[in-house]
Amino acid sequence: DAGITQSPRHKVTETGTPVTLRCHQTENHRYMYWYRQDPGHGLRLIHYSYGVKDTDKGEVSDGYSVSRSKTEDFLLTLESATSSQTSVYFCAISVEGSNEKLFFGSGTQLSVL
Amino acid sequence: SQQGEEDPQALSIQEGENATMNCSYKTSINNLQWYRQNSGRGLVHLILIRSNEREKHSGRLRVTLDTSKKSSSLLITASRAADTASYFCAPYSGAGSYQLTFGKGTKLSVIP
Numbered sequence: 001d002a003g004i005t006q007s008p009r010h011k012v013t014e015t016g017t018p019v020t021l022r023c024h025q026t027e028n029h030r031y032m033y034w035y036r037q038d039p040g041h042g043l044r045l046i047h048y049s050y051g052v053k054d055t056d057k058g059e060v061s062d063g064y065s066v067s068r069s070k071t072e073d074f075l076l077t078l079e080s081a082t083s084s085q086t087s088v089y090f091c092a093i094s095v096e097g098s099n100e101k102l103f104f105g106s107g108t109q110l111s112v113l
Numbered sequence: 114s115q116q117g118e119e120d121p122q123a124l125s126i127q128e129g130e131n132a133t134m135n136c137s138y139k140t141s142i143n144n145l146q147w148y149r150q151n152s153g154r155g156l157v158h159l160i161l162i163r164s165n166e167r168e169k170h171s172g173r174l175r176v177t178l179d180t181s182k183k184s185s186s187l188l189i190t191a192s193r194a195a196d197t198a199s200y201f202c203a204p205y206s207g208a209g210s211y212q213l214t215f216g217k218g219t220k221l222s223v224i225p
Contacts, residue, residue, distance in 0.1 A: 035215075042116075042201070042217035043156070059214065090155050094213075100205050101146065102213055104155030 003027045006091050006105040014113055019078040021108050023091030025071075031094040032074040033102070034058075034066065036087040043090065049074055081112040115140050116214045117185075117202035125222040132189040134219040136202030143207025145178060145185050150199045150218070159187075159200075192223045 003026030013019050023032060034046040035058075045058030047066040055066050063085060067075045078085055091105040117136045126132050136145065144163045148156040162169045162178045162185065169176045175188040185204075189196055199218040 033212075040217065043215040045212065045214055048212060058212070092155075100144065100213065101158045101161060102148075102156070102203075103158070106155050107153075 004091060004093060004103060004105040006089075006108050008108060009106065010109045012111045012113065013081055015082055016080050019081050019110065019112075021076045021089055021091075021110070023074045023076070023105060025074075025093050027093075027095075028071055029093045029095055030071070032068065033092040033094075034064075034074065034076045035090045035092065036060065036085075037090060037107075038087050046076065046089075078112075081110075083112050086110060086112045115142075115204055115206060117145070117204045117216045119200065119202055119216050119219045121219060122217065123220045123222070125224065126192055128192060128194055128223055128225050130192055132192050132196070132221055132223070134187050134200055134221070136185045136187070136204070136216075138183050138185075138202075138204040140183075140206060142180070142204045144205050145176075146203045146205065146213070147174075147176060147185075147187050148201045148203065148215070150201065152198070156201060156215075189221075192221075194223050194225045197221060197223045 005024045007022045033048040035043045037043045044060045049055045049068045065077045089108045092102040117138045120135045146161045147159045150156045160171045173190045178185045199220045201215045201218045203213040
């Protein structure tokens with residue numbers, strides 16, 4: 001699993017509250033990603049990072065922000081959660097020298113009520 | 114980045130049969146990757162095929178790539194119940210950011 005830990009694994013929150021999801025890796029890889037997975041949409045890229053403090057938007061970045069102050073941690077924040085952000089969130093890393101192969105975390109199930 | 118489109122959306126077969134799923138994409142690629150996702154889990158990388166390769170094997174998996182048709186296929190031979198999962202393709206353009214996007218996948222059910 002390339003040493004990826006996502007926390008929390010499950011979260012239930014209310015509309016309008018801020019939520020932060022954490023992705024932690026133990027192997028010092030440069031590239032990290034946040035995806036969301038919804039029925040009928042597959043996996044969609046939210047944000048990604050190519051180094052400390054270097055991040056960029058994916059295809060569904062509205063309503064999300066990210067931060068990467070340390071190589072090992074990539075945080076995804078929903079500033080004011082909405083019901084449309086109920087989803088399963090996956091963190092992934094790519095391993096340089098591994099031909100762009102991604103390794104995924106186990107996911108965070110987020111429910112916004 | 115570009116998204117692959119898997120076909121069929123769902124496939125149900127008997128154990129021991131072969132399963133074939135297809136992927137189409139729109140622009141030129143550096144490589145194309147296939148991933149498996151078991152229910153409730155993250156995606157797991159299965160195999161990568163480069164744009165200059167036509168066929169690649171890994172155990173019971175066989176992947177083909179036709180860059181002229183912008184399509185790939187994944188064949189699982191002698192399927193097992195444990196192969197029940199969703200399968201995703203990810204075409205990679207090699208634009209430098211290592212960004213991969215995924216389609217909706219093919220949901221494979223292998224009936225014992």
